[in-house]
Amino acid sequence: MTWFRALRGSAREGLRIERTRLEPLVALRAAAGVAVVIGLSLWLATPSVAASSAFGAFASGMATFQRSWRPRPVLALVAGAGLAVSTFLGYLAGAHWGAFVALLAVWAFLAGMAWALGPTAGIVSSLTVAVMLVVVTLPTSVYGAFGHALVIAAGGVVQAALILLFPVRRWGAQRDALADALAAEADYARRLRHDPVAPFDPGPLMTARSAAVITDRQARRRPAALRGTRVLAERIRPVLASLADPAVGAAAEGPERDRARELLAAAASVLDAVASAVREARPVCVPPQAESVVLVDPAPEEKLTGPARRTSLRLVALLSEAVSAAGGSGGSVGGDHAHLRRPSVAELVPLTARTVRREMRFDSPVFRHAVRLAAVTPAGYVLGAALHSGHGYWAPLTSVLVMRPDFSQTYGRSVARFVGTVAGVALATAVMQSFTPEPYPCAALAVVAITLMYGLMRTGYLVSQVAASAYVVFLLGMAGSSWTQTVPERVLLTMLGGVLAMAAYALFPAWETPRLRDRLADRIKTTGRYAAAAMEAHAAPAQERREAVRAALLDARAAALAWDQAVARADAEPVRGRGLSRRAADGADAALSAMGRVPMLMEAHLPPSDADPVPDAAPFAHRLRTATADAADAVRERRAPDFAPVRATLDAWPASDAERIVRRSAELLVETLDDLQTALRPRPRTRPSRRR
Known part of the structure; x- marks a missing residue:
């Protein structure tokens, strides 16, 4: 520019x-x-x-x-x-x-x-x-x-x-932050009805998390509606995406897709009602048409089957819990003291x-x-x-x-x-x-x-x-x-x-443009770590695995936000040498967004601690973590990343019906890595032919 x-x-x-x-x-x-x-x-x-x-x-x-x-x-x-x-x-x-x-x-x-x-x-x-x-x-x-x-x-x-x-x-800023996060999820649910792979901006959820960092004294005075609703909102997002995605949710066409669209529309109405109640500090008023769809037990002739049905039941339970939490009748997820603690003055x-x-x-x-x-x-x-x-x-x-x-x-x-x-x-x-x-x-x-x-x-x-x-x-x-x-x-x-x-x-400028490669490398590494953590949670189910997935998700969100801010600032700067072409930046952003969506879908199906492990997911997770870390170094050094070892590990993974969701997620991850490698592959410079 x-x-x-x-x-x-x-x-x-x-x-x-x-x-x-x-x-x-x-x-x-x-x-x-x-x-x-x-x-x-x-x-x-x-x-x-x-x-x-x-x-x-x-x-x-x-x-x-x-x-x-x-x-x-x-x-x-x-x-x-x-x-x-x-x-x-x-x-x-x-x-x-x-x-x-x-x-x-x-x-x-x-x-x-x-x-x-x-x-x-x-x-x-x-x-x-x-x-x-x-x-x-x-x-x-x-x-x-x-x-x-x-x-x-x-x-x-x-x-x-x-x-x-x-x-x-009182607590108005925190109420607005949480309400904005719920409203963003409601909008996400509506967009998923028409685009099953619609992107989601995690910014409102990150803001709500920042607003939830409080002192012990504030935790005792915090309104009930602000205690567990944010955690529920975090859990609802992957469930919405999993229900809408044809790969692991409802079928692309037919009665299953119609039922999924109906559930997504009703979920959007419920989330809007909860957001309005949280913002205005009043009881939740759910529209009757939405209540009849998602806040009652599904009929025996439910059209959804398999993973899609399990996801819909999970969505109904989470929405009911969100309505209860926002209404102030309990709903404190994790207990009153399970809050994000703000450091004291001495700390x-x-x-x-x-x-x-x-x-x-x-x-x-x-x-x-x-x-x-x-x-x-x-x-x-x-x-x-x-x-x-x-x-x-x-x-x-x-x-x-x-x-x-x-x-x-x-x-x-x-x-x-x-x-x-x-x-x-x-x-x-x-x-x-x-x-x-x-x-x-x-x-x-x-x-x-x-x-x-x-x-x-x-x-x-x-x-x-x-x-x-x-x-x-x-x-x-x-x-x-x-x-x-x-x-x-x-x-x-x-x-x-x-x-x-x-x-x-x-x-004496401080241009963001020269740092685009560093921001992109951080995003590649954290997104790969997030996907690997979700795979490891299926390979060896345990409570600490869930906590590792959560920590990796927060790191991936922070890196994605830093990347988006860097691109926005670079677009406004009068710097010609970007160090990263617009084509490469857009292609990498699309690939990483799709890659981050896969572990989000896996979050909706994280197994309990006593579930059967998926041992074949462990070597794939290890190879994925190593390959994305190496790819981050390659981006910083202006080299093309190589994800062939990840594909080789996937090819050596034996197919099994019991591992269908995990194996399908691994296939989607390899596809996004191929897109990322294509986006970052340097194109040969061609000189225009001279006319005689």
Whole structure:
């Protein structure tokens, strides 16, 4: 992709307005926290203190809107504490220009490395840098700086207190994550009616699993509907695929296929009903037509036979259990204490240190982002000071808020921030010029602007920046700054900050394109390990084998998600040498998706611990695991993989009716390996013939 097309695509993405589910009550609560801080500061102190303290309340409230499964009061308190520390340290070094620039570089680097802990930590850390840039112009003494830091920390305390006093949808984020996973499975069941090998996006299930990681204290307070339903959703997905697949489920045509379609449609209706009940915290209301199909014992003249009938009975049992679990009448799969445990604070500190340490390498996107941030932030501050505008911190402020570890978000947010800044400043300036309000009306206008920003934050970065820019203008007006001192300079410095951010990524990029082969190799290896684990569970049935299959499935999902994200980012990057052709990437993706489907089908037929083993599956599993690991190394080294040993092992496998499902799964795996080998086989370069 050329630079022009990449920039155009990133700009469109940044200016896109999304239609998403808004949370007006949460927005009003966060805006009320800002209003309380501004009002108390105006009453007890001066408009300047009120303007600065409002920034802390605004940032603490903004932190609670980030995607995180931790309690919202904790996020507000952590954000407020970080902002207060940043404020105080910034002022201590602010009296010495060189020391402040050095501190700014170090603080920006640490904020960049915080992205290793996730987007929420990265965004909150970026806000602390923004605070450091702004507040050093406000206090006049060490005592004043300390008081200013306390006021900003108080903003986080106010936001946390409001969350505790006025809770909105307790466990709402976890409910939404689980409901989205169930709704995705309902959609999957409907698509299987028309396409028996339809793909499934595991993203919602992975998100639901992340949301289920809780502390022991949270486990005691968790609603009953959230205890076992996620585990049931995980079990339902392979059963749906197994029922629809002609290889191991219902026949491709005839009465069996008609019955399978009927069951899939009813299962989709039941899953939708359970999803709606989980999301809205109400009893499950299953449509009567679906209840008559899947929530009663099948008739004696059931049209399904063999493995398809066993799968349908399993599906009916799982759906009935899901309805019971979502209704709150028990249904705690594995017991109340069988939850995914979140590490405590004491355990989190060394875990955080190890995570950051792993990213301290030159080829890490997070490390390169931290280096860019550490260079751009002080450079923008120096350039802003050289312009003698009085508001030079707006340039580095823009850079800090728009820079992300990947190319498309950095460029898209730079464009969106500039457009939103111009629109917001123009609108707020027109209001200030027309009415010249006093401090209290300015404070009221600022609260209205921040309410709009919180309420529309999820609709896109552009919309939120319009409201945020107006909010800042009203705060500065409340503090006594005239619009002529801020508006033109802020627009110019915002453009400068955006240009610096984009130039930094162009000069010191962290392209995802060169890493496509590594991502593909990881996916090949983990998918092969998942398939081998499912085979081994049939070769030697045991409870630990089931746990190994589960662990391998999670690794395969993570690798598949990393691959999908890498391809999406590479498509938006202006890099010509992909290292992996589009044809090879698409072919490998299709082959690996089909390959990952086979062990998923086998999961629906995993034998109990006392079942008869399938010894012939053991050598095939061993050869499959070894061959896919070797293939991953071959992909990294730009060699063609070789799966001939796997086919040879399959040919030596004697046929047996008792092993029909396992043997058929092995045949499907070999077919997908052949497709993968074909996709990755290098094609000879042909030169166009010269015309005489």
